[in-house]
């Protein structure tokens with residue numbers, strides 16, 4: 326009696342990528358205890374961002390946790406963040422590949438723009454690369470407004486310049502090591518973040534389950550089997566959330582940001598120089614962009 330009652334209870338939860346999910350048996354136990362749907366904050370697979378966020382995980386652990394829970398019959402949702410201060414757009418490209426390659430182990434996926442939540446610990450030591458609005462103006466905000474800040478860069482040396490790496494000439498800074506004029510720049514801008522966010526939305530609408538999950542009430546995911554969900558996803562019409570205009574603009578913004586990063590950031594420029602890859606002259610479609618995500622991930626890993 327007690328057992329059958331318990332087995333009728335299905336629950337969902339926000340979850341952390343705890344190492345326990347690396348054990349397949351634990352995931353089976355979670356499922357047997359009624360767990361049907363877990364929502365994970367994956368946020369990023371860029372090593373530098375994972376470190377800055379103090380996540381304490383590796384991309385490989387994310388992949389194994391998602392595979393184990395899926396194999397046990399638990400649906401997953403994955404949140405990720407675009408626009409983390411200081412994270413070049415290039416560092417987001419492997420995430421597009423990850424979520425495309427591992428898509429079957431993820432039921433739904435949702436991007437968010439980086440936000441400074443008012444009560445979050447982060448607010449007391451905001452990451453570098455942003456400027457936070459003065460505290461006196463915070464009254465009506467849940468998320469604190471900020472700007473991406475530009476610093477000085479040398480295009481020839483492909484590096485950011487701090488004060489000691491510059492000399493002043495006619496009131497303007499020059500790179501102390503190569504004598505080129507310094508330029509104001511930042512790896513991230515609102516424009517670049519808007520572009521990559523729109524492409525993230527396309528990633529979501531292309532996701533295998535989107536026809537079903539975008540249509541059903543949320544609670545359906547606690548009761549549908551894999552066969553049912555897959556069947557619905559195959560049969561229902563695919564809804565588009567991003568129109569051609571918005572997609573076209575996003576592809577231009579992101580391509581521009583990638584070209585500029587290759588020109589300004591030494592580590593990124595070197596990967597292009599050492600592989601046969603170049604920044605495309607244009608992206609004609611989302612698939613074109615995705616192809617570059619695939620190729621970039623290989624080149625960066627070589």
Ligand SMILES: [Zn+2]
Nearest residue numbers: 479482500503
């Ligand atoms: Zn220089």
